[in-house]
Amino acid sequence: MxxxxxxxxxxxxxxxxxxxxxxxxxxxxxxxxxxxxxxxxxxxxxxxxxxxxxxxxxxxxxxxxxxxxxxxxxxxxxxxxxxxxxxxxxxxxxxxxxxxxxxxxxxxxxxxxxxxxxxxxxxxxxxxxxxxxxxxxxxxxxxxxxxxxxxxxxxxxxxxxxxxxxxxxxxxxxxxxxxxxxxxxxxxxxxxxxxxxxxxxxxxxxxxxxxGICSYRLIFLGRADHAGTVPMVDRLDAAMGASAFILAVREVLSSEFPDCFANVGQANFEPGAFNIVPERVTLGLEFRSTEPKQFSQLEARLLASAQYEAGQYGLGFESHFQGRIAxxxxxxxxxxxxxxxxxxxxxxxxxxxxxxxxxxxxxxxxxxxxxxxxxxxxxxxxxxxxxxxxxxxxxxxxxxxxxxxxxxxxxxxxxxxxx
Ligand SMILES: [Zn+2]
Structure with a gap:
């Protein structure tokens, strides 16, 4: 009993x-x-x-x-x-x-x-x-x-x-x-x-x-330019790489990590003017997984994806680790x-x-x-x-x-x- x-x-x-x-x-x-x-x-x-x-x-x-x-x-x-x-x-x-x-x-x-x-x-x-x-x-x-x-x-x-x-x-x-x-x-x-x-x-x-919960600041680095005089194809637009990455996150999670969660909850554009091509975009990324191996695979995959998207638009890229709970x-x-x-x-x-x-x-x-x-x-x-x-x-x-x-x-x- x-x-x-x-x-x-x-x-x-x-x-x-x-x-x-x-x-x-x-x-x-x-x-x-x-x-x-x-x-x-x-x-x-x-x-x-x-x-x-x-x-x-x-x-x-x-x-x-x-x-x-x-x-x-x-x-x-x-x-x-x-x-x-x-x-x-x-x-x-x-x-x-x-x-x-x-x-x-x-x-x-x-x-x-x-x-x-x-x-x-x-x-x-x-x-x-x-x-x-x-x-x-x-x-x-x-x-x-x-x-x-x-x-x-x-x-x-x-x-x-x-x-x-x-x-x-x-x-x-x-x-x-x-x-x-x-x-x-x-x-x-x-x-x-x-x-x-x-x-x-x-x-x-x-x-x-x-x-586990892990977070990064990701920086996409381009070149500030006149938004009207520089031809579209000649721009190093940091917003392009950052945006492509945000869309890629959803794709990567749904196709490769369906049990995990990821979120881009912050974005900052610099210099941040209507008429200047963005030189620098900083994103706040957080992701979660319950499996240690999958957690590190997800981390590597998301960072590689960000690097890849930056490269697609001729941009520089930096990742800054913010914190992790296993x-x-x-x-x-x-x-x-x-x-x-x-x-x-x-x-x-x-x-x-x-x-x-x-x-x-x-x-x-x-x-x-x-x-x-x-x-x-x-x-x-x-x-x-x-x-x-x-x-x-x-x-x-x-x-x-x-x-x-x-x-x-x-x-x-x-x-x-x-x-
Ligand atoms: Zn509680």
Missing amino acids: PVKVNAQRVENDFTALSQIGITPEGGLNRLALSPAHLEARNWLRERILQAGLEFRVDGAGNHSAYLQCGSPGAPTLLLGSHLDSVPNGGKYDGALGVVAALEALRRVKEEALQLPFNLEAIDFTDEEGSLVGLLGSFAVAGLLTEEKLDNSRIGLEAMSATLQRAGLSRASVLSARRNPSELAGYLELHIEQGVRLEQTGAQIGIVTHIP PASMDTQIQSAFSAASDQLGIPWISLASRAGHDAQALAMVCPAGMIFVPSVGGSSHSPIEYTRWEDCLNGTNVLLNAVIQLAQKRQKGKPYHE
């Missing part, structure tokens, strides 16, 4: 948490380390202490409930998500995963289940990126750099002040790295933020991959634990790739990681109308708890699940 969560307690927790930072439209303003976010974290701390669990905060401000298993030197299985939101965001994004993680620890404690790992329910700082993006999970994974902190979206000064207000500092944040050998894995429950579950009628989505594969043993738990509970599930970034992406770089999604009504998210049926929230919480038990059983049989 599967162990069940305390439905009323989960609902009470979720309802209370949803009031902190609530907006007139019924959404949430809980930007990372804002007063409302810190209030939500205080609320979490109280709930952790009331449950008789150990409370911890690390140098990145990540708040945790901790349950020791009693075996010295045992690794820790992390369960979690985030309590921060985007401006006027939804109640479920992140918060549901934190409430579910806390409930899983409470139920394991109440049932006095003997697990071969410690359990930790963690609320990661700044998943949504009002400061840096995935700050807390990158810090734990040891992937946070000085450079990332320098490039904070709110600027250096405001970043220092914000960290200070929360009792943190650059040095403390950079010291939050955990030794990967102490981590048994990471499990996260999240809302889908899309309509694939709704369309298939499944109630649980087991995530297979999280996409694609992450979710651990297959954790996926199996989620599917076994769903089957045990009689909840229909499907496998799917995530289309958004999540904390699990950072953790996957250093330990086995897995995620489940529950349906988002109409696919709406990052908005006050974000909604997940309560039955689905509870199903997800029950699957999370029972996946932990599945993993424990596998490990106890002497099979490390991350072989």
